[in-house]
Amino acid sequence: MRSVRTIMFVALAVALAASMVYGIAVGDFRETVTNGVMICLTCIGVA
Secondary structure, eight states, X not given: OHHHHXXXXXXXXXXXXXXXXXXXXHTOHHHHHHHXXXXXXXXXXXX
């Protein structure tokens, strides 16, 4: 159970990093970061 959560966290961290790079390239950085943070919070069960 714990290893599955760790793998999911790492996968989401990589996805967030990729989306940030994409957001910087496109120029809409603020919205990209906001969406990424909400996805992370939803994944860990905070939001």
